[in-house]
Amino acid sequence: MMPRIVLLGLVVMSLTACKAKDLDDRITIECPDRAVFMDHVSELMERRCGTLDCHGSDYRPMRLYGELGLRHSSELNRSGGNATTVFERFANYLAVCSVQPEKTQDVASDPAGQAVNQLLLVLKGRGKEGHKGGKVFNPFDDADLCVVGWLRGDHVNSVRQACEAALARLP
Amino acid sequence: MRKVKNITAATGPTPRRTARRRLDLLRRWPVWRSLLVLFAAAALWSSCRMDPVIQDQIDKLPPEDAAGPSAEHRAGQPCVLCHSTYEAAEPEMAIGGTIYAQDLNTLQLAPVEGVFVTIYDSNGASQKACTNSAGNFYLETSDWPDAAFPLTIRVGNRFMRSLIGRERSCAGCHTLATPSRVANDPTVDASTGQSRDSAGAVLVDPDNIPPEERCGKIQVGSPGTGGAAASGTGGADAGGAAATGGAPGTGGAAATGGAPGTGGSGGAGATGGGQAATGGTGGTP
Numbered sequence: 001m002m003p004r005i006v007l008l009g010l011v012v013m014s015l016t017a018c019k020a021k022d023l024d025d026r027i028t029i030e031c032p033d034r035a036v037f038m039d040h041v042s043e044l045m046e047r048r049c050g051t052l053d054c055h056g057s058d059y060r061p062m063r064l065y066g067e068l069g070l071r072h073s074s075e076l077n078r079s080g081g082n083a084t085t086v087f088e089r090f091a092n093y094l095a096v097c098s099v100q101p102e103k104t105q106d107v108a109s110d111p112a113g114q115a116v117n118q119l120l121l122v123l124k125g126r127g128k129e130g131h132k133g134g135k136v137f138n139p140f141d142d143a144d145l146c147v148v149g150w151l152r153g154d155h156v157n158s159v160r161q162a163c164e165a166a167l168a169r170l171p
Numbered sequence: 172m173r174k175v176k177n178i179t180a181a182t183g184p185t186p187r188r189t190a191r192r193r194l195d196l197l198r199r200w201p202v203w204r205s206l207l208v209l210f211a212a213a214a215l216w217s218s219c220r221m222d223p224v225i226q227d228q229i230d231k232l233p234p235e236d237a238a239g240p241s242a243e244h245r246a247g248q249p250c251v252l253c254h255s256t257y258e259a260a261e262p263e264m265a266i267g268g269t270i271y272a273q274d275l276n277t278l279q280l281a282p283v284e285g286v287f288v289t290i291y292d293s294n295g296a297s298q299k300a301c302t303n304s305a306g307n308f309y310l311e312t313s314d315w316p317d318a319a320f321p322l323t324i325r326v327g328n329r330f331m332r333s334l335i336g337r338e339r340s341c342a343g344c345h346t347l348a349t350p351s352r353v354a355n356d357p358t359v360d361a362s363t364g365q366s367r368d369s370a371g372a373v374l375v376d377p378d379n380i381p382p383e384e385r386c387g388k389i390q391v392g393s394p395g396t397g398g399a400a401a402s403g404t405g406g407a408d409a410g411g412a413a414a415t416g417g418a419p420g421t422g423g424a425a426a427t428g429g430a431p432g433t434g435g436s437g438g439a440g441a442t443g444g445g446q447a448a449t450g451g452t453g454g455t456p
Contacts (some may be wrong), residue, residue: 051321052370053338068333071358071367078358078365080332133336134320171323171330 030108031097032151040091040163041150042066044143045092046084048171054133062095062121096121104151111153122148142166190435225257243305246282247271247347247372249340250309265318266290267309270302270326271372272391278362279394280347282306283377285387288326293319301386326373327380333370345370 016096046066050056063070065088071077072088097104099120106115116122120129125147127135137143145154145162209278229252240260250267253260270288271280286287288308300308314409321334337342346352348364348371358366365371377391 047333049336051333051336052344054336058368068370073367075356076367078360079370080365082233111372171332171334 025137029097029101030105031093031101032052032104032108032153034090034093034109034158036150036159037096038086040156040160041081041146042089042092043166044146044163044166045096047167048136048143049133050092052079060131062099063094065089068093108153111151116148116151119151122151137166142169175300196268214311222257225252228252229258230284240308240348242303243307246305246340249342250307251339255339256307262309264338264339265298265310265312265315266300266322266341267307268345268373269306270308271306271374272370272377273363273374276395277394280372280374281441282364282392284390284392285385286327286377287384288324288381289385290315290324293321299386304390304392305375306392311447325384327375327384329375333358341373345373347372357448 041065046056046064046069049062050064050066050069052069054060055062055064056066065084067082067084068080071079071081072085072091075085075087077085083148103115103119107113107119115130117119123129124133125136126133126139126144137147142162143166146159146166149159149162179356222289228249230285231246232245232252238244246269248269251264252258254262254264254267256263268288270283270286272283275278282302282305284302284304284306286302288300288302289297290310292315296315298310298318302308319335323334323375324331346366346369347361348361352364352366352369353361356366356368359369360366360371363371363374368397377389380389
């Protein structure tokens, strides 16, 4: 009797294991505060990272849109023309969150943890991971506090101040 | 030794002996070894040199100006594609580009000669280059081997608003208008080439350049001189291209001829004589 039960259990297990994933399945990834990114962080990343020859290119990962860089294909703006649109800043948010969705979620769910220091976004920005654009910021400088502060969920005012200070240094 | 050879001949070569004989051959004829080394080096060289991305961009460039390579050739095209370690065109350039002025009435582009282009690197160093009659300027790599990116640039009294992250050719981002770009992208400005993914031609106001930013007399070429944005013959879109035909400084124009989608034979003005043709003359459907 027992062997039959075991056999039945194995059959059931194998059937459920082989059940194909629905291609329309969606997962939800938690990412740090959208409003803070769109209002403050996006502009710094547009200017510092999103130039036409770097992340402001259709052909590179973490594609960033911006007034002085690439414009979104669903709008009719030109590089150097109108200001960055809300739609473009939202696209930037999605791009940044999607670099490492699961790890970004780890950061969002535990902002005080060490996960933020392991994100590619931070490692590449700090020059600790291979990055064609080299080191973009040093730990605890304004640009670092802007990006990492947003990821860590720092108060919006401190993120804003850091982003504005970093932007002021750009041409 | 002779005895051994005879035995081998009598019993037939074993695989081990054959291998030994081959080794002997190698030792006896060092030319074989030389050939092998040469072959390996050639294979290594060809594999290192082949970058499909860069090669594709080079292949899409329009034909060379009729007068051949010079400091004035291929205005508006990405200089450092070829003037690099990859293609090894001389001189190797640290940075290079073309400066234009735009006639506000006709909207045509014309090269600007005699203006300083100042490049600042991230370490606080800077270098200056002067534009020639085609509007071209460049700095050789030997003049600035350690330029630290990102760079910023000033032309005359006009600062570029964004950083240069890695691109050494201005035309890499400042792509000019070409018939196919105009046809395929509704955001392309048919005169300057500015679009969603291009900053368009690098423009200065020649009447507003301070004396200290001039290197000689400021001269604006007639529209269409010193290379152009279109060949007018349809077909290849070189991502900011030169006129076909005409000597440097004479041929071509900021021509945007060739009606969208035709790829036809229109685009008058790009060939010869410095004719300027914005808007072109259509093209056969």
